[in-house]
Amino acid sequence: xxxxxxxxxxxxxxxxxxxxxxxxxxxxxxxxxxxxxxxxxxxxxxxxxxxxxxxxxxxxxx
Numbered sequence: 001x002x003x004x005x006x007x008x009x010x011x012x013x014x015x016x017x018x019x020x021x022x023x024x025x026x027x028x029x030x031x032x033x034x035x036x037x038x039x040x041x042x043x044x045x046x047x048x049x050x051x052x053x054x055x056x057x058x059x060x061x062x
Contacts (some may be wrong), residue, residue, distance in 0.1 A: 005013075016022055039047075
């Protein structure tokens with residue numbers, strides 16, 4: 001039985017076959033924005049204590 005592929009899937013597969021560096025760029029972008037090293041519990045605690053509380057109304061000059 002034939003496996004259905006939508007027009008979008010066919011387009012993306014064709015695009016990736018013509019430009020193989022696209023996937024490498026996608027992985028680099030993901031690593032830059034999303035893949036972060038785990039933060040130790042001690043560092044999490046220090047970050048929490050260092051945070052300055054925001055005023056309820058940020059546009060006030062008080």
